[in-house]
Amino acid sequence: MGGTEDVMQELLNVEFELQDVQDEIKRLLDKQEKLYERQSELKAVLESYQDLEKSEQDNAAPQAENWSGSFEWDNEADDIRFNIFGIPSYRANQREIINAVMSGRDVLVIMAAGGGKSLCYQLPALLRDGIALVISPLLSLIQDQVMGLTALGIPASMLTSTTNKEDEKYIYKALEKGDGDLRVLYVTPEKVSKSKRFVSKLEKCHHAGRLSLISIDEAHCCSQWGHDFRPDYKNLGILKTQFPNVPVIALTATATKKVQLDLMEMLKIPKCVKFVSTVNRPNLFYMVRDKSSVGKTVINDIADFIQGSYTNNESGIVYCFSRKECEQVAKELRERGVSADHYHADMDVNARERVHMRWSNSKLQVIVGTVAFGMGINKPDVRFVIHHSLGKSMETYYQESGRAGRDGLPSECLLYFRPADVPRQSSMVFYENSGLQNLYDMVRYCQSKKECRRGAFFKHFAEPLQDCNGMCDNCAFSCDVKEIDATGHAKAVVSLLQEIQEMDQRATMLQLVEKFKVKNKKVGFELKKDELEQLVIQLILDRVLKEEFSHTAYATNAYVTTGPLAKHVLHGKKNIMLEVTSGHKSSTSVAKSSKRSRYSGLEVELDNLRKELSSLHGGIFPHSILSTQQIGMLCSQKPETTEQLEKLIGKLKTEKYGDKILEVIGKHEPDEEQHGNDPSENEEEPETSVNRTSKRTKNKNVVVIESSEDDE
Ligand SMILES: Nc1ncnc2c1ncn2[C@@H]1O[C@H](COP(=O)(O)OP(=O)(O)OP(=O)(O)O)[C@@H](O)[C@H]1O
Numbered sequence: 001m002g003g004t005e006d007v008m009q010e011l012l013n014v015e016f017e018l019q020d021v022q023d024e025i026k027r028l029l030d031k032q033e034k035l036y037e038r039q040s041e042l043k044a045v046l047e048s049y050q051d052l053e054k055s056e057q058d059n060a061a062p063q064a065e066n067w068s069g070s071f072e073w074d075n076e077a078d079d080i081r082f083n084i085f086g087i088p089s090y091r092a093n094q095r096e097i098i099n100a101v102m103s104g105r106d107v108l109v110i111m112a113a114g115g116g117k118s119l120c121y122q123l124p125a126l127l128r129d130g131i132a133l134v135i136s137p138l139l140s141l142i143q144d145q146v147m148g149l150t151a152l153g154i155p156a157s158m159l160t161s162t163t164n165k166e167d168e169k170y171i172y173k174a175l176e177k178g179d180g181d182l183r184v185l186y187v188t189p190e191k192v193s194k195s196k197r198f199v200s201k202l203e204k205c206h207h208a209g210r211l212s213l214i215s216i217d218e219a220h221c222c223s224q225w226g227h228d229f230r231p232d233y234k235n236l237g238i239l240k241t242q243f244p245n246v247p248v249i250a251l252t253a254t255a256t257k258k259v260q261l262d263l264m265e266m267l268k269i270p271k272c273v274k275f276v277s278t279v280n281r282p283n284l285f286y287m288v289r290d291k292s293s294v295g296k297t298v299i300n301d302i303a304d305f306i307q308g309s310y311t312n313n314e315s316g317i318v319y320c321f322s323r324k325e326c327e328q329v330a331k332e333l334r335e336r337g338v339s340a341d342h343y344h345a346d347m348d349v350n351a352r353e354r355v356h357m358r359w360s361n362s363k364l365q366v367i368v369g370t371v372a373f374g375m376g377i378n379k380p381d382v383r384f385v386i387h388h389s390l391g392k393s394m395e396t397y398y399q400e401s402g403r404a405g406r407d408g409l410p411s412e413c414l415l416y417f418r419p420a421d422v423p424r425q426s427s428m429v430f431y432e433n434s435g436l437q438n439l440y441d442m443v444r445y446c447q448s449k450k451e452c453r454r455g456a457f458f459k460h461f462a463e464p465l466q467d468c469n470g471m472c473d474n475c476a477f478s479c480d481v482k483e484i485d486a487t488g489h490a491k492a493v494v495s496l497l498q499e500i501q502e503m504d505q506r507a508t509m510l511q512l513v514e515k516f517k518v519k520n521k522k523v524g525f526e527l528k529k530d531e532l533e534q535l536v537i538q539l540i541l542d543r544v545l546k547e548e549f550s551h552t553a554y555a556t557n558a559y560v561t562t563g564p565l566a567k568h569v570l571h572g573k574k575n576i577m578l579e580v581t582s583g584h585k586s587s588t589s590v591a592k593s594s595k596r597s598r599y600s601g602l603e604v605e606l607d608n609l610r611k612e613l614s615s616l617h618g619g620i621f622p623h624s625i626l627s628t629q630q631i632g633m634l635c636s637q638k639p640e641t642t643e644q645l646e647k648l649i650g651k652l653k654t655e656k657y658g659d660k661i662l663e664v665i666g667k668h669e670p671d672e673e674q675h676g677n678d679p680s681e682n683e684e685e686p687e688t689s690v691n692r693t694s695k696r697t698k699n700k701n702v703v704v705i706e707s708s709e710d711d712e
């Protein structure tokens with residue numbers, strides 16, 4: 001009988017090994033498929049590179065161009081920049097881009113959100129004679145821009161589905177005959193691809209030498225590889241064909257190499273000068289907080305965050321996972337005294353627009369939105385973007401969080417993470433191309449308690465690392481992160497899952513954790529529930545476990561099963577380390593350290609003045625009247641005469657609003673400065689948004705924002 005036992009034993013071993021081999025084969029096949037995919041991608045990219053190089057050689061590259069040198073339009077450009085736009089100095093690449101456009105070159109601009117792309121075509125539009133055509137994908141973006149230019153006294157119009165007959169007539173006359181003073185014309189891409197009438201008028205304008213430049217904003221919409229593909233953008237190449245000598249400037253905030261090449265091909269600008277700026281947004285402070293499983297606690301925390309740090313009605317966005325959640329969160333924030341309203345795709349257009357408008361005019365502090373609240377957001381002074389749950393990829397998180405601080409002033413990006421939110425997202429994205437991979441990158445960002453958050457973006461966008469300057473929680477706050485060896489737990493989790501599977505059952509992440517706790521009660525495994533959840537997520541990221549999906553009529557459910565590397569853990573070939581915090585980097589400590597001072601009295605008064613003027617001047621946004629940065633300057637310099645004021649905000653704004661501004665500054669009593677609850681605040685220069693920036697000092701890797709409220 002011993003023989004049978006031996007044979008059975010060997011059979012078992014062989015079956016075990018076979019299973020191993022099969023798993024390995026499956027893993028390799030998976031890998032092969034991914035590599036094939038990448039291979040074809042790379043081949044495509046290589047081909048376009050070669051095409052590009054060839055065309056560059058064919059066109060015998062001109063001598064190295066120095067776009068930062070001096071040009072004949074320098075003085076006029078400086079004058080318009082300062083006296084009309086009220087912009088004291090150029091930001092990175094702006095001047096160079098303007099010079100390239102002015103030299104008649106086609107230009108491709110990749111510049112982060114809020115980098116100041118608009119100026120790059122608006123200023124040349126004023127420097128060159130004639131009318132500049134701007135293509136922009138969304139009505140709301142166009143309206144914002146036209147309103148902004150009008151506020152500066154620049155003749156700008158738009159031709160869209162909402163344009164009335166009279167305006168249309170005026171625009172067509174301007175194009176055809178050069179009547180009127182129109183300088184910047186905004187249209188949606190549909191006008192170019194669908195309206196023959198429009199294109200023929202444009203031809204006449206060009207024929208008379210009056211088409212000064214063509215700007216294609218949000219140019220990533222051209223590419224199917226981009227995130228906001230718009231079919232009508234695909235036809236914009238005809239503009240270069242029809243008007244070969246008019247400079248085209250294409251602008252976007254994010255474009256991978258592949259998207260850039262795609263753009264150049266589709267817009268027919270192979271010889272364009274390319275300006276790529278960093279993805280880094282140095283003024284954004286990134287942080288992730290553990291999210292309580294109790295909904296109310298999360299809302300309390302968000303309300304505390306807003307009411308603790310943003311007492312002057314500073315604008316913010318809260319992103320939620322679903323429409324229902326949006327409404328719920330907005331309602332609960334309101335109940336806690338935060339001025340908030342929801343925004344999602346289920347609302348009718350007018351209701352949505354109303355919410356957007358109230359927010360843009362700073363009458364509503366917080367929009368609680370789904371991802372539907374997206375591309376059309378042009379508000380420069382959004383001070384915080386909170387994610388109530390994680391998004392589906394690093395790319396979308398970069399974009400959504402990037403809506404904060406477009407004016408360059410310090411702003412915060414806070415994400416609430418709990419492992420249980422992962423299956424909610426994964427069951428939505430698993431069918432997308434690389435959907436799970438993208439989500440898991442995002443989860444890695446959230447789970448990490450040590451790595452620089454900014455570094456994760458550099459890695460994601462394949463850019464060299466830059467210093468974070470203590471502008472993320474992991475760099476700024478030292479907290480005790482321990483790496484514990486969770487290999488034992490991991491083994492137990494895998495075995496439990498195998499048992500479940502052998503009984504032909506399956507488990508969601510939460511069920512698995514529940515079962516684990518019940519089963520191992522006596523053994524005294526010391527991990528807490530949320531740490532166990534964290535472990536399961538870690539195991540999924542490490543491919544020890546994997547998610548599987550099954551559909552019902554109403555939903556897709558995510559289950560956890562053993563993954564390709566499960567055996568490695570069982571056989572002791574793979575160790576699992578888990579990052580846990582002991583000394584809490586608790587939410588309150590984060591909130592305290594990043595809490596900023598209240599506005600000074602004068603800041604509040606000037607803020608009120610811009611709101612007042614904004615409603616007086618019908619439809620001009622407060623931030624178009626005075627930017628937060630300008631208010632900061634006014635408070636620290638306190639100009640007394642028109643000449644002094646002009647030096648700070650330029651001629652145009654001084655002419656329009658100077659008297660009122662000087663009046664407010666003149667009437668302001670210095671002792672009114674005492675606005676916060678700490679008397680010592682009064683001893684220094686009043687707090688302004690500008691010097692607030694410089695008050696963020698780096699001290700032993702800890703960012704300190706001096707604040708009266710810290711001393712309570
Ligand atoms: N050189 C500058 N100095 C100070 N502020 C500037 C400068 N250039 C632009 N700005 C301001 O920065 C804000 C963002 O500019 P803009 O709207 O052009 O950004 P963008 O690059 O188009 O961003 P997005 O990708 O989000 O559309 C605006 O309020 C603008 O007035």
Ligand SMILES: [Mg+2]
Pocket residue numbers: 117118217
């Ligand atoms: Mg823009």
